[in-house]
């Protein structure tokens with residue numbers, strides 16, 4: 584990340600990343616901007632991009648203004664351009680993917696919530712199979728974190744159809760949810776952090792953040808479950824040593 588450029592406000596950043604998710608390594612910044620504009624171009628509709636949750640997010644801006652926002656997202660290190668064949672396409676940086684992955688995992692949780700509320704029984708769980716493992720495991724972690732047994736029937740359905748490595752993790756989550764009522768808070772916390780170690784996967788390239796107190800770069804600890812529990816992924820503003828110092832002087 585380059586210094587002293589502020590990222591876009593959170594809701595805008597998340598909207599752009601969500602739009603990018605459907606065209607990663609396939610489309611470029613123009614196509615991305617058109618999704619955000621809500622373009623009715625044939626190509627876009629044929630690809631079903633009008634179903635993207637960020638479709639039309641910037642409908643009141645010009646394509647040029649939207650392109651500026653996209654470029655800003657690239658400059659601040661959440662997306663990057665990669666030449667794929669002839670044309671440059673958009674891909675996530677580790678940092679951008681960390682945010683988008685969290686959002687998609689949360690969407691999966693909300694979908695299950697919605698199905699359960701409306702007594703919808705999904706025909707099958709194939710839609711979860713073969714997806715990005717970081718995403719799927721984070722979804723499982725969120726299900727576990729909910730400490731809610733209502734998800735067990737869905738987990739059981741899913742466990743039947745997925746690959747071995749995922750099955751093992753699903754089974755662990757089912758077991759944990761089954762026994763969570765008999766655990767005290769300390770035991771539960773312990774179990775959560777144990778499961779986090781296999782369910783929260785570090786990206787290949789470390790995520791560097793700039794400390795807002797001392798200005799030094801530090802590596803974001805992706806495996807720290809505290810950043811995933813609440814709404815959205817939140818990056819810490821300060822490096823661990825500044826944080827520690829502030830805690831001491833509080």
Ligand SMILES: [Zn+2]
Nearest residue numbers: 794797822825
């Ligand atoms: Zn610092």
